[in-house]
Amino acid sequence: MRASLPIERSLTAEQTTALGEFRARWAAVRRSTTPADRSAAEQAVRLAYHAAGLERPARIVWCDSPLALAGRVCRASHDDGGNVRSRLVDHVRRRVASLIERRVLRKVLVAVENSVNPADPLVTAVAEAVIRSVPEPSLSMLGHLRCTGLSWSGVLHAIIAPRGFASCAAGPHDLSWLGVYDYLREVLRLHAETEPLCGLMQLASSVGWLQPHARTCWLAERPNLLCGDARDRLHQADGPALRYPDGWSVWAWRGVEVPRWIIERRDQITLAAIDEQMDVQVRRCMIEIMTPECYVALGGATRIAEDETGILWRRNWLAADAWAAVEVINATPEPDGTRRHFFLQVPANLRTAREAVAWTYGMRAEAYAQLVQRT
Template sequence: MPTEQALTAEQRGALGEYRARWAAVRRSTAPANRGAAERAVRLAYQSAGLEPPARIVWCDSPFALAELAGRMSGDDGRNVRLRLVDRLRRRIASLVARRLHRKVLATIESDVNPADGLVSAAAEVVVRSVPEQNPSMFGQLRRTGLSLSGLLEAIVAPRNFTTCAAGPHDLSWLGAYDYLREVLGLRGETESLRGLMQLAMSAGWLQPHERTCWLAERPNLLCGDARDRLHQASGPALRYPDGWSIWAWRGVEVPRWIIEHKDRITLAAIDEQIDVQVRRCMIEIMTPERYVALGGATPIAEDETGILWRRNWLAADAWAAVEVVNATPEPDGTRRHFFLQVPANLRTAREAVAWTYGMRAEAYAHLVHRT
């Protein structure tokens, strides 16, 4: 039976410290500590029962890493992420489970390693943008060798960047084990994770193979909005030392010019944009008020709550906003007009305003009447 059934007040107090420490690790934009990272790679390989790699290759971005690793040969050996990270994690988790009640462990993991939307978003855009690493079965066999095990690997476990590489989001679970090691004293159980912990604290992405391990620098810029979506209004939201960058507006990846040359956003440019999400970002950057003033949308309904504007492109592709007037006058006696983007299937201004409050039109009308 596990010996640790509950955390003490002091141990609970330390959870916040480790949560902050590992959030800083995941979101770090400091240059990689290359010496510490290379020592960590060798220690991590040894802990996983692997010979240290003969070569450690540094890249200035995960994009560059994917390009280089995509040209690997048989000399680099098979990918060992499964052994280096995933199997080792399961093995250590099994050891820890003998010492710690599962509810206590669940509390530690959720408190120290909560969901990190910004880091997950950065990882998603990296995976979506890097060169494809999934070779044909013949290509995999050339790399792994014409053996039965190589054939089985090519059939059962096709390789791509997601399965071959690991980023900060893939190693964030180490924070809970750092806490277990330092606060609860489970040093023996977590000893094999020291290399991975140091690697997570010292570098960005990695792609480990038997004889070559590719490492990438961290981003030197990572920006998000209050909801942890990738976002930057005046430049790239994600940038790496080699200049590889991603521009994003409230979580949507957009072309660079939309952010850095906003004056080029016109009604014609908006209409020509095929991607629905990017088009809506363009309207938001232009501002719905200006979009309506330029004739981009048509009024379709009006009542005492405001005016509902809509622009239709296709049957299932439309944009809408409700124009409302601030109840409180400005110092000069005028009242400001606000445009609130709403779902395009709404039919009345009252319904649209109610939607912005999370209410149905009938309930909102009753509330306004009572007020």
């Protein structure tokens, strides 16, 4: 009888140290802005199709952005075949996961997953921005019939097949889980079990987005610009936060997608322009870019309350749509003896300046008042 293989029950100190290396490696893969390695990506496509039991695609088509990719796929025909994302990615993943679970305890797998593939808000934000920009459905039922052919099986596939871009394509956020299997392969030496994923690993490391069909695989370049703030939100103060080689771009302020002119022609942000903006989040971004201090000075907000802690300002548009900020004075004087005024944005339902200042410290007004009295 064949001896059973050992089960990994815990990680050694050396293996634990390696978690950080693979975490950094795959964070770099997800956030890469270098041009795609087209040769490596095309080789990886063929390996991945083979591992999924699919014939290698007759055509590999490159696009300069995921938006361009979606546009090309909308014109897919019978010659391109049906979408095979689930077979290429999901089925292979489940097959490999089943093999891995026989060799590694669940608690070890969870520890590796949490360390190597943590949540990545910036990459998630990019994916959401891309998906929002793609018209849905990206491929109609008629489009599926053009790909699969007019037959009973084709009609059935057209009815049940996913048609949205999010379910038919795959981006860096969809493939980040491969970092876990890369670690299991390289560090725990589970080569045989992870072999079917080698093509996908190489593909994820070499390309931006992909949309695989039976006979055509569309690949998209990575962005050549990706900017975020300290909280990993899409953000760039003087230009696009996300840009692809064909010029398709997204402008964002602290995680909120905004029209281009708000970032690049901020001198056109006026009180009237702010009032005319229907999107609440975009409106608040406009005030932040103008600066709350300037907004108040121009008469955009009304003084609601004042006490020894500061001044509470508010602007109401509708019952559930308002903006507020508390104006406070820096306790430390400047070299010339003056004291700087700061405007801190706060929830619009607060009623007093003390309550607003307390909120900025994560405290209730009563607790904050006691703290101030003691100090």
